Amino acid sequence: MAVFTAVTDTQLALWMRDYDLGEVVDFRGIQSGIENSNFFLTTTRGEYVLTIFEKLTAQQLPFYLDLMRHLAAHRVPVPDPMPRSDGALFGLLQGKPTTIVTKLEGAPELAPRDEHCIEVGQMLARMHLAGRDFAGDQPNLRSLPWWEETVPTVLPFVDAAQRELLTNELAHQRAFFASDDYAALPGGPCHCDLFRDNVLFAHAAPGSGHEVRLGGFFDFYFAGCDKWLFDVAVTVNDWCVDLATGRLDLPRVDALLRAYQTVRPFTPEESRHWDDMLRAGAYRFWVSRLYDFHLPRSAALLKPHDPGQFERILRERLAGSPLPGIHSPCN
Structure with missing residues (x-):
């Protein structure tokens, strides 16, 4: 559990004066996340999530919150930021940008089956299309630069072996990003971190004919404008792999x-470069987990993720293992 900034009852009570959300009933830290301080907040009006941003600045934050509002308005199930009395979607709590968003229904599915992957795939595509007319423009801050x-x-x-892999793959990705095919890949706002623990599933309605029901996507604070294929690759590298070996589960x-x-x-360009983007997705998270593991920040309770998981995934993508292709209408 990562709680970098503690909040007292008095501080919370003062903060809540700027919201029309009723009286506080319960307030407790969330046992996940390594970037921000997150808390479940229950009031007499409903259930919410309060987030204190430890790295994102007040200048960066509007992109994420405005994107979430945009997607929610387009019927994509995401947390909706709550406006303060002055209409702002965030303020400063202990000098740090802080927001309150609606709490989604459901719980993560950490052992996904095909039916979970179907729901995620469809909603991810809907999210990409819904973001086409979003006015905000901020690059994925965890990309090549x-x-x-x-x-x-x-x-x-x-x-030595890890150093060689890190430097060789960086060179490969640098060349890929500079290519004409990369420039032709379609893109727009992306989640960029759609792991199993950032998706909720709720109970399907009786008689609906569905085994599972998607509750929503959350934790958009790594989102950015990127190639849609990168977002798909990041998602597949978590939802469709054996976590112990890094091997792809082909049916999923x-x-x-x-x-x-x-x-x-x-598109045809996406079909040609699916393997390159799977490697890019694995590389991004191997690098970030190495950084968090070896150069950690202090937190009240913090357990960095295992960097070895994405090293294994990257090596699997380079090993010539069976790789399911994606097919464009022109193929």
Whole structure:
């Protein structure tokens, strides 16, 4: 559980004066996340999540909150930021940007089956299309420029084989990002972190004919404008792999990709570079987990994720293992 900034009852009571959300009933830290301080907040009006942003600045935050409001207005199930009495979607609590959003229904599914991947694939494509007319424009802050800045800081902590893989893959991705095909890939606002623990599933309604029901996507605070294929690759690298080995579970991959394409078919360029983007998705999280593991920040309770998981995933993508393709309408 990561709680970098503690909040007292008195501080919370003062903060809540700027909201029309009723009286506080319960307030407790959330046992997940390594970037922000997150709390469940229950009031007499409903259930919410309060987030104190430890890294994001007041200048960066409007992109994320405005994107969530935009997606919610387009019927994509995401947390909706609550306005303060002055209409702002965030304020300062202990000098740090802080917001309150609606709490989604359901719980994460940490052992997903094909039917969960179908729901995620369809909603991810809907989210991508819903973001096409979003006015905000902020790049994915954990993309190539961040890799180039961060990799040198983690190289002293890894062995020779890991150093070779980190530097070789960075060179490969640098060339890929500079290519004409990369420039032609469609894109827009992306979640960029759609892991199993950032999706909720609720009980399906009796008689609906569905085994599972998607409750929503949350934790958009790594979101940014990127290639949609990158978002798909990040999602597949978590939802459709054996976590112990990094190997793809081909039926789950097929279920997610087919479901996505019922909403948005892939382009020829996306089909050609699916393997490159799977590698990019694995590389991004290997680098960030190495950084968090070897150069951690202090927190009340913080357990960094295992960097080895995404090293294994990247090595699997490079090993020539069976790789399901994606198919464009022109193939």
